[in-house]
Amino acid sequence: MNGLSDPAYIARIDSQKLRLRLQDFPAQCEKAWKMGLRISLPVDYRNVERIVVLGMGGSAIAGDLLSDFLHRVDGPSIEVFRDYGLPGNLNENTLIIASSYSGNTDETLSGFREALRQSCKVIAITSGGIMGEEAKRAQIPLFQIDYTGEPRSALGFSLMLPLAILNQLHLIEDINPDILKTTHFLNSLIQKEIGLKVPSSSNHAKQLATDLQGRFPIFYAGDYFRGVARRWKTQFNENSKVWSYWEAIPEVHHNAVMGYQMPDAIKKLATIVLLRPRFLTPKMRLRYSITEELLSSYAVDYRIIDGRGETILAEILATTLLGDYTSFYLAILQGVNPVTTDAIDFIKSTWQERNPSS
Amino acid sequence: MNGLSDPAYIARIDSQKLRLRLQDFPAQCEKAWKMGLRISLPVDYRNVERIVVLGMGGSAIAGDLLSDFLHRVDGPSIEVFRDYGLPGNLNENTLIIASSYSGNTDETLSGFREALRQSCKVIAITSGGIMGEEAKRAQIPLFQIDYTGEPRSALGFSLMLPLAILNQLHLIEDINPDILKTTHFLNSLIQKEIGLKVPSSSNHAKQLATDLQGRFPIFYAGDYFRGVARRWKTQFNENSKVWSYWEAIPEVHHNAVMGYQMPDAIKKLATIVLLRPRFLTPKMRLRYSITEELLSSYAVDYRIIDGRGETILAEILATTLLGDYTSFYLAILQGVNPVTTDAIDFIKSTWQERNPSS
Numbered sequence: 001m002n003g004l005s006d007p008a009y010i011a012r013i014d015s016q017k018l019r020l021r022l023q024d025f026p027a028q029c030e031k032a033w034k035m036g037l038r039i040s041l042p043v044d045y046r047n048v049e050r051i052v053v054l055g056m057g058g059s060a061i062a063g064d065l066l067s068d069f070l071h072r073v074d075g076p077s078i079e080v081f082r083d084y085g086l087p088g089n090l091n092e093n094t095l096i097i098a099s100s101y102s103g104n105t106d107e108t109l110s111g112f113r114e115a116l117r118q119s120c121k122v123i124a125i126t127s128g129g130i131m132g133e134e135a136k137r138a139q140i141p142l143f144q145i146d147y148t149g150e151p152r153s154a155l156g157f158s159l160m161l162p163l164a165i166l167n168q169l170h171l172i173e174d175i176n177p178d179i180l181k182t183t184h185f186l187n188s189l190i191q192k193e194i195g196l197k198v199p200s201s202s203n204h205a206k207q208l209a210t211d212l213q214g215r216f217p218i219f220y221a222g223d224y225f226r227g228v229a230r231r232w233k234t235q236f237n238e239n240s241k242v243w244s245y246w247e248a249i250p251e252v253h254h255n256a257v258m259g260y261q262m263p264d265a266i267k268k269l270a271t272i273v274l275l276r277p278r279f280l281t282p283k284m285r286l287r288y289s290i291t292e293e294l295l296s297s298y299a300v301d302y303r304i305i306d307g308r309g310e311t312i313l314a315e316i317l318a319t320t321l322l323g324d325y326t327s328f329y330l331a332i333l334q335g336v337n338p339v340t341t342d343a344i345d346f347i348k349s350t351w352q353e354r355n356p357s358s
Numbered sequence: 359m360n361g362l363s364d365p366a367y368i369a370r371i372d373s374q375k376l377r378l379r380l381q382d383f384p385a386q387c388e389k390a391w392k393m394g395l396r397i398s399l400p401v402d403y404r405n406v407e408r409i410v411v412l413g414m415g416g417s418a419i420a421g422d423l424l425s426d427f428l429h430r431v432d433g434p435s436i437e438v439f440r441d442y443g444l445p446g447n448l449n450e451n452t453l454i455i456a457s458s459y460s461g462n463t464d465e466t467l468s469g470f471r472e473a474l475r476q477s478c479k480v481i482a483i484t485s486g487g488i489m490g491e492e493a494k495r496a497q498i499p500l501f502q503i504d505y506t507g508e509p510r511s512a513l514g515f516s517l518m519l520p521l522a523i524l525n526q527l528h529l530i531e532d533i534n535p536d537i538l539k540t541t542h543f544l545n546s547l548i549q550k551e552i553g554l555k556v557p558s559s560s561n562h563a564k565q566l567a568t569d570l571q572g573r574f575p576i577f578y579a580g581d582y583f584r585g586v587a588r589r590w591k592t593q594f595n596e597n598s599k600v601w602s603y604w605e606a607i608p609e610v611h612h613n614a615v616m617g618y619q620m621p622d623a624i625k626k627l628a629t630i631v632l633l634r635p636r637f638l639t640p641k642m643r644l645r646y647s648i649t650e651e652l653l654s655s656y657a658v659d660y661r662i663i664d665g666r667g668e669t670i671l672a673e674i675l676a677t678t679l680l681g682d683y684t685s686f687y688l689a690i691l692q693g694v695n696p697v698t699t700d701a702i703d704f705i706k707s708t709w710q711e712r713n714p715s716s
Contacts (some may be wrong), residue, residue, distance in 0.1 A: 049447070050408075050447075056608070056609060056612045057609070057612030057613055058612075060609070060612075070446065071445070071446060074446065075446060076446055076447050077445040077446035077447045079437070082606065082608075082609045083580075083581075083606075083608070083609075084608075084639070084641060084642070087429070087435040088428065088429060088432065088433060088434055088435035089407070089408075089434050089435050106641070107608055152613075214621055215621070216621060216624050222441070223441075233613075234612075234613035234614075236617070237613045237614050237615075237616045237617035238613050238616045238617075240617075240620075241616055241617060241619045241620055242617050242619070242620045242621065243617045243618070243620070243621070243624045243625070243628070244617055245603045248440065248441075250414070250440075250441070250442075250465055251414060251415070251418070251440045251441075253702065253705050254414045254415030254416075254418075254592075254702065255415055255510075255591075255592035255595045255596050255702075256592075256595050257595075257701040257702060257705065258595045258596045258599055258699050258700075258701050258702060259594070259595035259596075259598075259599060259600050259601045259602055260601070260701065261599045261600070261694075262572075262598075262599055262600045262601070262692060262694075263572055263573070263574060263600065263601070263627060265623065265627055266574050266601045266624070266627060267601070269621060269623055269624060270601070281442070281714075282714030283442060283464070283713070283714055284442070285714075286709070286712060286713070286714055290704075290705055290708050290709070293708070294701055294704065294705070297704075298701070334620065336619075336620075341616050342616075343615040343616050343618065343652055343656070344611065344612065344613075344615060344616060346648075346652065346655075347611050347615065347648055347652070350648050350651070351644070351648070354644060355641070355644070356639075356640035356641055356643075356644055
């Protein structure tokens with residue numbers, strides 16, 4: 001028995017009701033998907049040779065998830081650009097998906113404007129802000145997110161909108177028939193396995209959060225769970241207010257594994273969470289096994305989370321949602337409001353005051 | 359006075375003489391550059407629309423450094439691919455630079471073979487191994503690294519060879535006139551500032567290593583120092599045998615800054631090392647300042663390392679070298695052999711035994 005079984009306690013800590021946005025994630029995905037299919041795109045947007053997602057934080061993570069998914073289903077490759085400006089070698093056959101929930105993200109805005117100047121094909125995904133205004137003025141396709149919440153909770157929009165766009169442009173095999181099944185699956189996960197009403201005794205997310213209390217969580221994943229691992233890391237930073245990192249498998253085998261020895265205090269605090277997709281090649285499966293053996297032999301605490309779902313996309317979304325819930329429960333256990341982001345607010349207000357013009 | 363001023367102690371701990379390879383880095387860069395300019399490439403290699411570096415560990419880091427440099431000098435954009443296989447959408451105008459010091463890196467080999475099948479333009483960079491054999495058989499350009507040492511010490515080759523190739527293909531402005539000046543600068547850094555003979559009282563690398571003893575180092579960098587930060591992280595893993603991570607600025611402002619609060623034990627152990635390039639835009643300079651203010655306000659220990667050197671490339675190489683030396687000195691201070699990588703050796707031998715065929 002801990003705070004996770006007390007609705008009144010949860011309501012007090014989660015005073016801004018992140019729990020409702022978590023629960024709404026499947027519906028948001030569905031809404032975003034339908035919206036993405038409806039909007040008409042200029043005909044020449046079909047001639048695309050390169051796709052770049054511009055975004056920071058949660059918007060960029062959506063690009064990672066998209067990239068992992070498309071790589072696995074032999075779709076087009078997607079670059080995610082998290083910085084000011086744009087990558088090099090762009091041309092009129094480059095599709096730039098500029099994604100900023102607020103529409104005011106300084107880094108993304110700079111690349112968005114540059115992309116318009118360079119005559120790339122640009123699509124804006126935003127709830128409004130400066131990017132919303134400028135997209136209207138430039139008469140480029142604008143996907144207006146109709147949503148109120150923290151940027152990281154708009155993941156359904158920032159992921160499913162571009163995916164629907166690619167589906168519409170026939171750049172991937174039509175996945176429309178799978179979407180409803182996927183969101184039903186996510187809803188049943190919430191209702192029966194990881195949601196607030198499911199007691200700790202049978203709730204994997206609550207159990208994992210309890211295990212991670214006071215720990216230093218580091219997420220490892222390979223193949224189509226790389227972006228998921230990064231999402232877990234950032235959700236643990238923002239929701240739970242804890243230090244957290246992630247590593248990609250197999251890259252982790254080439255350097256990070258040598259660091260398990262010192263300082264001993266870090267080793268004692270670290271819990272490695274291995275996020276393991278269902279559909280791995282034998283080689284990648286062996287990479288995961290070797291990772292386990294190494295962690296055991298160095299006496300580093302670890303857990304394995306196996307992917308669930310019938311399709312690659314379902315698995316990516318379900319495992320993302322599990323991380324969102326787990327980081328939420330960890331915040332509750334620690335008695336911290338999962339919504340507030342005072343350090344990020346400090347950055348934004350300082351930026352407002354001192355933002356240099358160039 | 360500590361072990362760093364005792365040559366006999368250093369020689370005992372560093373029994374495999376990494377110190378000589380560190381000292382040789384400028385000469386290696388020069389040798390690799392000259393070699394890269396000499397080798398003749400097929401004429402059609404000039405028609406390149408996309409460049410992908412395949413590599414893991416140190417070879418991949420070289421790709422990151424290259425990518426940072428080229429981005430900053432408006433050169434072509436480079437993707438670094440650290441996994442099995444290849445990214446999507448490749449064609450005959452894609453240049454694949456497959457880089458594996460041993461020539462036997464399983465992940466890189468898989469992509470290398472696939473690239474040959476897909477008729478990409480392929481270049482192999484290796485000391486031999488399977489990739490060396492197969493490159494000869496396929497009659498593709500092969501840059502044979504004539505070097506004995508740990509893969510991470512072959513950075514001069516894995517960075518300067520592809521750079522020379524791009525220079526040869528006129529994909530960047532000719533930097534040949536700068537190279538000698540740069541390697542002279544690196545040599546003088548070693549002789550006068552960070553090398554073994556320079557006493558701790560005036561040796562920045564020795565001082566920083568002393569500061570980082572028993573600490574949990576995390577490297578932050580933006581712009582053309584991102585790859586450098588990643589190099590520091592991996593060198594601290596491999597040489598010093600410590601847990602270490604890195605974050606990119608400004609992405610760090612969107613999530614990681616929220617994690618400074620818990621667990622308190624991590625906060626007390628962490629030292630953030632801000633690697634700051636000389637040539638920053640006012641916006642990026644402000645991002646660095648805000649990062650400092652945040653770290654101060656959360657009472658997180660931090661240091662700033664300012665870039666040195668007259669050109670972007672000189673600064674990247676000099677700051678990389680500073681990290682290499684600092685991680686070496688930290689190993690010595692901790693009494694661990696900087697060369698041995700038992701966990702990586704375990705992975706390789708396990709792999710030999712159990713490597714699945716697909």
